[in-house]
Amino acid sequence: MTSGPSLVRQISVRLVAAAVIVSLIEIIGVLFLYSADHPKLAEEWVNAQSERIHAALTSGDASQLAQLDVPYGAEDWTFLVHDSKRHPRFQQDAKNAATFDPLPAPIDHDWTRIARDDSPIVLYGSRHLPNDAWLTIGVTGKSLPLFAPVFMREAYAHVIVPVAPVTILLLALNVFIVRRMLAPLSQAASEVDALDPSRMETRLSVPSTPREVRALVLAMNRALDRLAQAMQTLESFTADAAHEMRTPLSILKLRVEALEPGPAKNALREDVAAMTRLVNQMLDLAQADTLDAQLTQAVDLPTLARDVIERMLPVAVARGCDIELKNEGGGSIKGHAEALSRVLTNLIDNAIAHSPKNHSIDVVVGPGPRLIVRDRGPGFSRESAEHLFRRFWRGASPGRAGAGLGLAIAQSILSRHGATITADNAVDGGAVFTIQWIQESLS
Structure with a gap:
C-alpha cells in the first residue's frame, strides 16, 4: 500500500496555488483597469515604439530603421525622425498613405493623440529621443492585439516584478514555518514506528507545542497505557491459568496410570501428555514476556x-x-x-x-x-x-x-x-x- 504525499507537501502545494491565483487576479485586475483607459495604453504604446526606434537609430547602421518590422498587432504604421535641428532624417512610409494624416513637425513637448477610438484604432504620438532627435509616429490596428504587448509590459512592471519576490519569500517562510510546526508530528510518527511490543513501557515524547499535536501525543500515550495494562492482565491470566491447571493434570495423570492397560489407557495417556505440554508452553509463553x-x-x-x-x-x-x-x-x-x-x-x-x-x-x-x-x-x-x-x-x-x-x-x-x-x-x-x-x- 503506497503512502500519499506528506502534510508539509500538501500545505506547500496549496500555498503555491493560492499565491499563483492571487497573482493572476492582480494581473487580471491590471489588465481590466488598463483596457478601459485607451489614452494611457496609447501613451505606453508610443513609449515602447520610441525605445525600439531609438535603439535602431543609435545602432550605427542607418539601414536598421528601414528594416524595422510592423509592430505586433498593428495593421499599418508610419513614422518620421527629425534630427536635433528639426530637419527630417528618416521617414517610414505607410503601406496605405490614405490611412494617416500627414505627420506634423515636432514641437517642444511630447504628445499622444487618438484620432479614432473605434476598431481599427488610429493613434499618433511624438517623443523627444535621448540623442536629441525627435520621433513622430502613427499606427492603426485593432485595439486588443495592438495593446497586448502594453498589457504584458504593464503586468510585468506593476505585478510580476514587485510582487513575485515578496510572494516567493512569503512562500519560503510559510513552508519553513509549516515544517517547523509539524516537526513534532513527524517525530511522534517515527517514535510510533519504533515501538516494540516487547517494550510496552515505552512512551512517546510529549512536545510543548503545538497544542493539537501535544493533545494527540498525550492521547496516544494514554492508549498505550491502556494497551500495556490489558497485555499485562492477559499475561497474568495466562500464567495463572496454566499454573492452576498443573495440579489437576498431575492428579489426572496419576489416575490414568492407575487404569488397566489397554487402548483406552494409551489414548488417555497421550491426551494428558498433550494437555500437559500445552500448559507448560503457555507458562513458557507468559514467562517469555518478562525476561x-x-x-x-x-x-x-x-x-x-x-x-x-x-x-x-x-x-x-x-x-x-x-x-x-x-x-x-x-x-x-x-x-x-x-x-x-x-x-x-x-x-x-x-x-x-x-x-x-x-x-x-x-x-x-x-x-x-x-x-x-x-x-x-x-x-x-x-x-x-x-x-x-x-x-x-x-x-x-x-x-x-x-x-x-x-x-x-x-x-x-x-x-x-x-x-x-x-x-x-x-x-x-x-x-x-x-x-x-x-x-x-x-x-
Whole structure:
C-alpha cells in the first residue's frame, strides 16, 4: 500500500496555488483597469515604439530603421525622425498613405493623440529621443492585439516584478514555518514506528507545542497505557491459568496410570501428555514476556546444547532416533540460560516428532554465537513457511499433534535475546532451524 504525499507537501502545494491565483487576479485586475483607459495604453504604446526606434537609430547602421518590422498587432504604421535641428532624417512610409494624416513637425513637448477610438484604432504620438532627435509616429490596428504587448509590459512592471519576490519569500517562510510546526508530528510518527511490543513501557515524547499535536501525543500515550495494562492482565491470566491447571493434570495423570492397560489407557495417556505440554508452553509463553530484566547470565552455548541433549536423548531413543552434537567453535552469549534451554528443547522436541526412525538429529553449535537444529523429516512446504512462527498454527504433518506454540515461544524468547531464528529445508531432506545472535560472542 503506497503512502500519499506528506502534510508539509500538501500545505506547500496549496500555498503555491493560492499565491499563483492571487497573482493572476492582480494581473487580471491590471489588465481590466488598463483596457478601459485607451489614452494611457496609447501613451505606453508610443513609449515602447520610441525605445525600439531609438535603439535602431543609435545602432550605427542607418539601414536598421528601414528594416524595422510592423509592430505586433498593428495593421499599418508610419513614422518620421527629425534630427536635433528639426530637419527630417528618416521617414517610414505607410503601406496605405490614405490611412494617416500627414505627420506634423515636432514641437517642444511630447504628445499622444487618438484620432479614432473605434476598431481599427488610429493613434499618433511624438517623443523627444535621448540623442536629441525627435520621433513622430502613427499606427492603426485593432485595439486588443495592438495593446497586448502594453498589457504584458504593464503586468510585468506593476505585478510580476514587485510582487513575485515578496510572494516567493512569503512562500519560503510559510513552508519553513509549516515544517517547523509539524516537526513534532513527524517525530511522534517515527517514535510510533519504533515501538516494540516487547517494550510496552515505552512512551512517546510529549512536545510543548503545538497544542493539537501535544493533545494527540498525550492521547496516544494514554492508549498505550491502556494497551500495556490489558497485555499485562492477559499475561497474568495466562500464567495463572496454566499454573492452576498443573495440579489437576498431575492428579489426572496419576489416575490414568492407575487404569488397566489397554487402548483406552494409551489414548488417555497421550491426551494428558498433550494437555500437559500445552500448559507448560503457555507458562513458557507468559514467562517469555518478562525476561527483559533477567538477561544478565553468561551462557556457554556448547554447554547449554550438551545439557539439553542429555535430557532429550531418552525421548529420542524411545522414538528410534539419535541426537548428534557438533561443536564448531560455539561461544558464549549474555542471556537467560533457562529460557534458552526451553528454546532448544522445543526445537529438538519438534525434530524428534518429525524425524523417521533410525535417523539422527544434528545439533550444531557455532561458529560463534549460533545454534542449528536439523532433522531428516519431510521438511515443510513453501506455504507453511509463512506460518511456522505464528501462535497456535499447526501444519499438516505426520508427527505428534501439538498446540502450535513451540516455535512462537522460541521466537519470542530469542527476540528478547537479540537473536533471530530462521527455518529452511535442507537440500537432502529435512528441516533446518538456525538461531543467530546479533550480539558478538563473549568468548
